[in-house]
Amino acid sequence: MTQRTKALVVILESPMREDDAQSVAEAIGMIKGVFHVSQVEENVDDQVNREMVRLDMINRLLEILKSGP
Numbered sequence: 001m002t003q004r005t006k007a008l009v010v011i012l013e014s015p016m017r018e019d020d021a022q023s024v025a026e027a028i029g030m031i032k033g034v035f036h037v038s039q040v041e042e043n044v045d046d047q048v049n050r051e052m053v054r055l056d057m058i059n060r061l062l063e064i065l066k067s068g069p
Contacts, residue, residue: 015042 010028012021021039029037 012024016024018039025037025039028034
């Protein structure tokens with residue numbers, strides 16, 4: 001027996017204006033089998049998390065560059 005999927009998560013490549021996101025949500029909602037689509041608003045915590053990940057990646061790259069060939 002195969003596993004069954006009950007949900008899919010869509011993550012946007014970057015924050016999108018609310019009216020543009022609404023169009024995308026409506027398009028996804030028209031796909032056969034989609035029951036519900038909701039939008040999640042961006043907040044300050046999201047920006048903080050992105051900046052922390054960005055800083056971590058920069059530090060890792062610097063360490064790689066420092067270690068040399």
